[in-house]
Amino acid sequence: MRIALVSETFTPADDPSARVTREVAVRLTAAGHDVVVFAGGRGQATFHGARMFWASRMTPVSAVREAMALSRPDVCHLLDPHRLGLKAAEAADRLGVPTLVLEPRRWGPGVDLEHHHPGLRDEALHDRWARVHAPDGGRLVVLHDGPLDRRKVVGRLATVARLPGVRLVALGDGAGADHLRAAGAKVVPRATGVERARCLATADVLVQPRKKAAYAPVLLEALASGVPVVAFDSGTATRAVRHEENGLLVTTDRGGKALARAVARLAASPDLRFTLAAQARASVADRTWDDAVADLLERHYPRLVGSGPTAARELRVEGIPH
Incomplete structure (x- = not known):
């Protein structure tokens, strides 16, 4: 053909x-x-x-x-x-x-199950991101992967970054990077290949703050890595994320505060988070x-x-x- x-x-x-x-x-x-x-x-x-x-x-x-x-x-x-x-x-x-x-x-989209898997999780890196040795340590590590140049996206991420008990890690760069750092986020401007896959597997939760992304392969990559997803119910998330099975979905008529509340729910509910994580990889096993x-x-x-x-x-x- x-x-x-x-x-x-x-x-x-x-x-x-x-x-x-x-x-x-x-x-x-x-x-x-x-x-x-x-x-x-x-x-x-x-x-x-x-x-x-x-x-x-x-x-x-x-x-x-x-x-x-x-x-x-x-x-x-x-x-x-x-x-x-x-x-x-x-x-x-x-x-x-x-x-x-x-x-x-x-x-x-599909996902490369060999390149993205839970075995890449780096506990030492996770502990640094979570600040386990700080007085306010042991935070939930919430990761975002993508450019930081859209005002609304950066605003939603900043709301997540300010949540108590949460540490946002942003893989990407752009005009909003300094704003996120000021909100307490860790910004990793360049991560590709195996390093990027390691970062995905090391997170506790992946957040997708965009409402109009037609394709978001990173959602499947996170799930393949055993990481639950919080996302708006649009684009790839409509197929990949099953609410309260491998992640949490927020309707697109809700804003950044609703997305942050979903993240806060996982921060406050370790049992739910572990249940979602346990089902994440199997949920994309048939979508290579x-x-x-x-x-x-x-x-x-x-x-x-x-x-x-x-x-x-x-x-x-x-x-x-x-």
């Missing part, structure tokens, strides 16, 4: 959309499929056998359409589409290529990246192949924000 994957970012970027696209591309090419990745930015000409088409904000739809015509895809899969995604959708529509956008409730890509190949892509231009127009707007 010939497949066009469209993402606003790609490797070496490490944001969720880039990571999801990377994992999908690697497995599709390994399975023998012909893949072209349309991505924003600049980089190498190929990636694990997939051809790359890099675009900027100024790249016209005509150039995207020409590249897509040359690659002749059977399916155009848009992952969390925005500016480039909309250009690719228009180009695919003009070429009669069926286009797919999957909402997180229909399809979500191989499982996620097999789902695309067996369930989602086949219904589009050969569907023609009419179906392409109907599916082009599926899940794309208007």
Whole structure:
């Protein structure tokens, strides 16, 4: 099958959309499929056998359409589409290529169970983060993984950081880093690969303060590491987190204080936290990246192949924000 994957970012970027696209591309090419990745930015000409088409904000739809015509895809899969995604959708529509956008409730990312597991937990690091030897020590270690540049996200994290008995650890950097430090958080600007996986496994709880993140692989990575999740009921959390089974969900019509109250509940309820942690890894055991890509190949892509231009127009707007 010939497949066009469209993402606003790609490797070496490490944001969720880039990571999801990377994992999908690697497995599709390994399975023998012909893949072209349309991505924003600049980089190498190929990636694990997939051809790359890099675009900027100024790249016209005509150039995207020409590249897509040359690659002749059977399916155009848009992952969390925005500016480039909309250009690719228009180009695919003009070429009669069926286009797919999957909402997180229909399809979500996978997780590498070998790379993320509870055995990576570092008790000495946890004790330092929890300040076990300080007069107010023994805190709940709550981890956030992601950029610190959105005001609302930083505000919600600061509310969590100020909770009594809680130590927020933020993996990431951005304009809000100093604000979080002032609120008592530990900020780790750069953590990648095994070090990042170790940090995830060392936390007591992962918090996801974003309401509109379409894909958040870190939620599955935390669960695979035996760490329960507190998140808003949106995006990846709708599939990955089961309320009061492997984490706590907060409805998106609630704000940062509600998210903080959910974290405070776990800080005050060690038995609940341990119960959630005990069920975390098993809850994602059937959602490896191989499982996620097999789902695309067996369930989602086949219904589009050969569907023609009419179906392409109907599916082009599926899940794309208007």
